[in-house]
Amino acid sequence: MPQTLTLDEGQWSPPPGWPAMSRAAVRDTLTAPGERFEMDIVTIGDVPTRVWKNAPENLRALLALARTHEDREFTIYEGERVTYDTFHRAVATLAQHLVSLGVTKGDRVALAMRNLPEWPVVFFACTSLGAICVPLNAWWTGNELAYGLADSGTKVLLCDAERWERIAPHLDEIPALEHVLTARSEAGDLAAPAKRLEAVLGGPSDWTKLPDIGLPDASIQPDDDATIFYTSGTTGYPKGALGTHRNLLTNIFSTGYNAACAALRRGDPIPQPAQKVMLTVIPLFHVTACSAGLMAAMVAGNTLIFMHRWDPVRAFEIIEREQVNVTGGVPTIAWQLLEHPDRSKYDLSSLEAIAYGGAPAAPELVRKIREEFGALPGNGWGMTETMATVTGISSEDYLNRPTSCGPPVAVADLKIMNEDGTGELSVGEVGELWARGPMVVKGYWNKPAATAETFIGGWVRTGDLARLDDEGFCFIVDRAKDMILRGGENIYSSEVENILYDHPAVTDAALVGIPHHTLGEEPAAVVHLAPGTHATEAQLQSWVAERLAKFKVPVRILFVSETLPRNANGKILKKDLKVLFEKGRS
Numbered sequence: 190m191p192q193t194l195t196l197d198e199g200q201w202s203p204p205p206g207w208p209a210m211s212r213a214a215v216r217d218t219l220t221a222p223g224e225r226f227e228m229d230i231v232t233i234g235d236v237p238t239r240v241w242k243n244a245p246e247n248l249r250a251l252l253a254l255a256r257t258h259e260d261r262e263f264t265i266y267e268g269e270r271v272t273y274d275t276f277h278r279a280v281a282t283l284a285q286h287l288v289s290l291g292v293t294k295g296d297r298v299a300l301a302m303r304n305l306p307e308w309p310v311v312f313f314a315c316t317s318l319g320a321i322c323v324p325l326n327a328w329w330t331g332n333e334l335a336y337g338l339a340d341s342g343t344k345v346l347l348c349d350a351e352r353w354e355r356i357a358p359h360l361d362e363i364p365a366l367e368h369v370l371t372a373r374s375e376a377g378d379l380a381a382p383a384k385r386l387e388a389v390l391g392g393p394s395d396w397t398k399l400p401d402i403g404l405p406d407a408s409i410q411p412d413d414d415a416t417i418f419y420t421s422g423t424t425g426y427p428k429g430a431l432g433t434h435r436n437l438l439t440n441i442f443s444t445g446y447n448a449a450c451a452a453l454r455r456g457d458p459i460p461q462p463a464q465k466v467m468l469t470v471i472p473l474f475h476v477t478a479c480s481a482g483l484m485a486a487m488v489a490g491n492t493l494i495f496m497h498r499w500d501p502v503r504a505f506e507i508i509e510r511e512q513v514n515v516t517g518g519v520p521t522i523a524w525q526l527l528e529h530p531d532r533s534k535y536d537l538s539s540l541e542a543i544a545y546g547g548a549p550a551a552p553e554l555v556r557k558i559r560e561e562f563g564a565l566p567g568n569g570w571g572m573t574e575t576m577a578t579v580t581g582i583s584s585e586d587y588l589n590r591p592t593s594c595g596p597p598v599a600v601a602d603l604k605i606m607n608e609d610g611t612g613e614l615s616v617g618e619v620g621e622l623w624a625r626g627p628m629v630v631k632g633y634w635n636k637p638a639a640t641a642e643t644f645i646g647g648w649v650r651t652g653d654l655a656r657l658d659d660e661g662f663c664f665i666v667d668r669a670k671d672m673i674l675r676g677g678e679n680i681y682s683s684e685v686e687n688i689l690y691d692h693p694a695v696t697d698a699a700l701v702g703i704p705h706h707t708l709g710e711e712p713a714a715v716v717h718l719a720p721g722t723h724a725t726e727a728q729l730q731s732w733v734a735e736r737l738a739k740f741k742v743p744v745r746i747l748f749v750s751e752t753l754p755r756n757a758n759g760k761i762l763k764k765d766l767k768v769l770f771e772k773g774r775s
Contacts, residue, residue, distance in 0.1 A: 201556065201588045201591075203585065204585070206456060207454070208455075208585070208586075210453050212661065215450050219599070225243060225445070225449075225459075226449065227242045227243065228240065234631070238600075238626065238647065239600040239626070240439070241443075244435070244438045244439060244442050245441070247411060247438070248316040248317060248415060248434050249316075249407065249409060251441075251484065252317055255488070256273055257273075258273040258464075258490035259273055260272050260273070261490045262492045263492065263493065264306045264493050265492060265494045265495070266393075267497060269392075269393040271393050275396045276396070279310045279314075279393075279396045280313045281314075281399075281402050282389065282400070284313075284314040284404050285405055287345065288318065288405045290367070290368050292320050294318065294319030294408075294409075295320065296320045296344045297321045298311075298323065298347065299323040299324075299343040299346045300323065301324075301334060301349070301352040302348050302372060303327050305372060306393045307372045307386065308473050309483060312479070316415050316416070318404075318405060318407050319408070321417055322416050323338075323341045323343055323416070323417045323419075325337045326738070327351075327472060328738045330736065331355035332736065335356060336362075337429070338356070338363045338366060340427070340634070340635065341417050342365045343363070344368070345366075345367065345370070346366060346369045347386060348369070348370075349371065349373055350371055350373050353374060366382075368384075369384065370383070370384055370389065372386040373387075411435040412435050414433060415436070415437060416432040417430065418476055418479075418573050419573075420574065428634070428636055429633060429635070430574050430576075430634075431630055431631045432476075432631070433631060436576040436627070436629070436630055437484055437576055438484060439626070439628045440480045440484050441484050443578040443581065445485070446581075447567075447595070448460060448583070450581075450586075451584040454586060455585060464490045465486075465514040465515055466494065466513050467482070467486060467492065467516065468496070468511075468513045468515070469493045470499050470516065470518050471522075471677060475677070476571070476572075476576050476577040478518065480576045492511075494507055504526065505529070505535040506535065508535065508537050513539055514539055514541045515540075515541060517567070518545055518677065519545050519546070519676050519709075520676075521676040521677065521708050524706065525707060526562075527558070540563075540564045542565045542566075542583070543564050543566060544566070546571065546577075551591075554566075555568075555587055555588060559588060567584070567587065568582050569582065570594035570665060571628070572651060574630050574643065574649050575626075575629055575630070578628065579601045579603070580594050580601075582595025583595075590662055592664055593658075593664050596661040600626050600628075601624060601626030601628065603624050604622075604648075604657075606623050606650075608620070610645070610650065616656075617658065618656060619656045621655075623648045624651060625647045630649075652672075653665050653667075673700065673710055673712050674702070675702075675708050675710060675711055675712060676708040676709065676740075678740050680700075680740065682699070682701070682712075685700045685737065688732070689732070691732075691736075692732050693722070694718045694719055694724040695724070695729070696718065696719045697716065698716045698717070698753075699761045700712050700713070700743065701763050701770070702767075703744075703745070703767065711744045712743045713744060713770055715746075715749060715753060715766045716748055717748070729743075729746050730742050730746065
């Protein structure tokens, strides 16, 4: 039955005169004819869809726009500084090389590396040709990476040394792969068919010497295929979300629209684009960083700082030295910045905003960001299937509704549907969240059945349980899909459960999420062993760690003497299992 929930928004007193405008008035003002956020209606997959009229046509157009920032620093990584002009030279050089390898429009080119200056170079070299870039999760194991490469039919792989070390033993599983270019590898360490990316580009410090050449010719329409981002599915097998140029570029104006909304609600003028310094600490292989972050940053001429690995003290040093304006990514990052005992030793006054998405955040965090840093908190909701941003909330609106992920941007629509998807629910009722707009991907790569089940008439069934209030603000209350969000990383229970079931001693297993102060939640398992067998928590954790990425390994495993409780349909009652961890039973 549908559920109606009441608001419980915590302690915050709006300043006098806030809000200066209603949400409806803000939308009418920002999207009026001739304004920056004017909308148009185009047909996408036979569905009339509102789009941002002034968005770039394709990623080539975005690249040309970014080059106008010339000597502005684009990326900073461990002392390596790359300007927008230098970045463009590297992209054009690599694009020409990809053409020489036979890459044409529609070919899949995979990208598997940590956040390095090479990452956006590879991404734009692929997509500027009309090829499909396949950013793979750099935390995946060799088996998982091989699956993504084989499933996508990747022709060319560009990766860093660590990823190549994992992938190389699995070449027999990747029949379509013809060429491999590795970044930051020693020549003597490479096994065929890998070659060093530096042989084509040199290192980032060498990119200034690259010739100023143009991109290879390519004809690309807004709704042409651009990316395959993998998102785990409830079957335990990753699904590739097939994204378009329009999907990615929609985020540019969605980000700007949300910022303009906050200003008008406050009574301030609409802010003009301004160049910022951003500490990017979440991986670019996530749509949050790539689509919502990278795209908008390139239009504005922002500087993106990458870290080799996340460390709060190192982040403090960078924020102070580089005068960072914006950081965040997931709530975990914000909590660690707030609670670290060394925070007071550094000048963090340059911070203007700490924004995040991808995981639920406590209302306390929203208020603390404002109180402790004097920065504006921001959040949003999206998923791989929506190429990131669908909703957004920041500033006073977020302080006023700290459990909301915001209303949809002007080109998007949300609705709450009943369990079987046949009827729309009323304001305040909890049901499955459906979303539509120009950010929704085409479907799943080579999975027509899953596509038909999830994408319906322009709408995507999100699997999230949510409610909308009378102003359209969205509140995610639970997840219909069996998924755990650990610090912004998706962990689908069935994937881990299948690995546990493969252990010879395990006859029954279930994965649940248990609360964690900074990560949001962590995976924990309840297991029943076969009579006469034995396994310890450490042994089963090691079993999973050998087969899946480390963030998917259960942090706790409890053993029960009986098989797990199920309902009449045979579904495990996971809500009953969470109580075991609360009570500390085993």
